[in-house]
Amino acid sequence: MTDRSAATPLRLDPRSADAPVAAVRPVTSTHHGDTRTDDYAWLRSADWRAVMTDPSVLEPEIRAYLEAENAYCSAVLAPLDGLRRTLVAELRGRIREDDSSVPAPDGPFAYAMRYREGGEQPLVVRTPRAGGAEEVLLDGDREAAGKAYFRLALAEHSPDHALLLHGADETGGEAFTLRVRDLASGADTADVIANTGGDAVWEAGSEAFLYVRLDEEHRPASVWRHVLGTAAQADTLVYEEADPGFFVSVGRTQSGRFLTIDIHDHETSETWLIDQSRPGAAPALVAPRVTAEIYGLDHGGGDDFVVLTNSGGAEDFRLVTAPLAAPGRDHWRDLVAHRPGCLILSHTAFRHHIVRLEREGGLPRIVVRRIADGAEHAIAFDEEAYSLGQSDGYEADTTTLRFTYSSMTTPARVYDYDMEARTRVLRKEQEVPSGHDPALYVTRRLQAVAADGERVPVSVLHRRDTPLDGSAPCLLYGYGAYGIAIPASFSTNALSLVDRGFVYAIAHVRGGKDKGWRWYAGGRREHKTNTFTDFIAAARHLIAERFTAEGRIVAEGGSAGGMLMGAVANMAPQLFAGIVAAVPFVDVLNTMLDDTLPLTPPEWPEWGNPITDAAAYFRLKGYSPYDAVSRQAYPAILALAGLTDPRVTYWEPAKWVARLRALRSDANPLLLRTNMEAGHGGAAGRFARLEEVALVQAFALAVTGRA
DSSP, X not given: OOOOTTSOOOXXXXXXXXXXXXXXXXXXXXXXXXXXXXXXXGGSOTTHHHHHHOGGGSOHHHHHHHHHHHHHHHHHHGGGHHHHXXXXXXXXXXXXXXXXXXXXXXXXXXXXXEOOXXXXXXXXXXXXXXSOOOXXXXXXXXXXXXXXXXXXXXXXXXXXXXXXXXXXXXXXXXXXXXXXXXXXXXXXXXXXXXXXXXXXXXOTTSSEEEEXXXXXXXXXXXXXXXXXXXOGGGOEEEEEOOOTTOEEEEEEOTTSSEEEEEEEOSSOEEEEEEEXXXXXXXXXXXXXXXXXXXXXXXXXXXXXXXXXXXXXXXXXXXXXXXXXTOOSGGXXXXXXXXXXXXXXXXXXXXXXXXXXXXXXXXXXXEEEEETTTOOEEEEXXXXXXXXXXXEOOSOSSOSEEEEEEEXXXXXXXXEEEETTTTEEEEEEEOOXXXXXXXGGEEEEXXXXXXXXXXXXXXXXXXXXXXXXXXXXXXXXXXXXOXXXXXXXXXXXXXXXXXXXXXXXXXXXXXXXXXXXXXXXXXXSGGGTHHHHHHHHHHHHHHHHTTSSOTTOEEEEEETHHHHHHHHHHHHOGGGEEEEEEESOOOOHHHHHTOTTSTTHHHHHHHHOOTTXXXXXXXXXXXXXXXXXXXXXXXXXXXXXXXXXXXXXXXXXXXXXXXXXXXXXXXXXXXXXXXXXXXXXXXOOSTTHHHHHHHHHHHHHHHHTTOO
């Protein structure tokens, strides 16, 4: 453990510089007979769509304000500069610089990604399956050279292994440009397609591919077909979604025979298929969308599709089969019946096996089913809290399943598992170059009792020698939206806090699917405030069990988890020493009232539609962190934003901080840092990201007296 017992803690002085004061320019709006005033609406760019692709067009006045906030943040955090450098060195020391993925076989080659020492971006590589020299297909560092931002989103080889379709975002605005590389020459062809959603799929003949194009509101709304060697303007429309509340994506089944077009929001889906065994086949609808019903299918090479669905009242999903010739709902037959409390998360159909990932009692397991006789067996582990994931690979006619296991104390392990022999081979274990001894750490799974009696799981990590007498600071992380469960997986970054005496905890609050679909439904729409009260219950449980104490907790969450941070800061500020809100969705009501924003219509099923529904309007107004800011004392707050973020626009945290600064009654640090060259995910390079991690950790250490 890092010992600072003899050192004087570094303190943050928010008066060390003049905090920016945003101009007040009231804008009023009336909905459902209720009139509200927004003093900081001017921080939203009038040309925000253009800003996402070209940050230089941001209005000078708004840029000046954001840069003033950045300068103030830097000034207040300046005493932590040395600590941040130390943290970056620690964080980097836990990363194997020449790390690589386990090669995935496909026909004559095995494909992988790896890094070079000091490299920020991945290299896409392949080797002959039987062994031989490595071939670099794409060098991410070279592609990123000279660019302020670069994120590789797609690198898909063609079925004939002669071409590489690759796509990248060069602003952080998530508008991806697709290119095609001739692997024989190593040069890109003239095929260039801009303004895509970042996903694309090759046709079997390797002469054309499907991709998703963004519409004027930055939504992935249509599927197009591009034939190699032709201009993008000549591409043909394959599918267009008329409802702005649905997103569109493309993929292929495991067998490779069918291309899929998936249309979905957060509770409803629809799939169209293109049968590649029939040249020129048009997309065929599997089953028309039904509100609040989800389905997704796969094909491993047999006579049936395998469909994962919640239809027929299967709240936690079931698996059904559907004949290739007639895959509609009328022909669905149970394969794995619905079992309440056991949520089927995903499935893969291989030629001779069906694999499903499910979660029961808050813990995941992989179940393998032999198609010939229906025999099943599970792959599970014995730790109190752990994470499991599977990789589908490229091939269907195989008995090898690749999966990854980790826990909060155990680095990630990648196994190849023989589904027939039931044997596993360890292919890779995450290396921590600076050293890691799992025996020095303890991971536990606690149960906090929520206000309504529900038991909220809390995953905890601490050093074995950390005193559990209430003296330890705690970083408590939460998300709680869209059904996303936060896994209890290994994090090298968390060790920098844990080794300095922190307890690291994850609150598995409602809004995620940690305890099944019911857990998700209990934290959305009219039940959204359960997410916030669950988090508060988790904090109080950690205090009651002496893992930490009131005023010793730093709460952290990002995006929709940033909404959680804003809500708990309003509801129970006394519990927290600090709040870290990354790209926080805090201006909830205004955003959900604006149907021109990219995510607003698709998110109405999650939060409610305040435009048409008065009850939803007043409900959102009641908990929207921006609207609910009041004249009270708040903990220290660090808000992080990305200028080109299309998911949570930069002006949400900017407005929130401005309103907090005007209304709060405390003198604690209130800081906003906007990355002027990135979007929702922050810096794109693997080492550049560590600067942002170190910033957050230094803040957490400082506000708890451990800096």
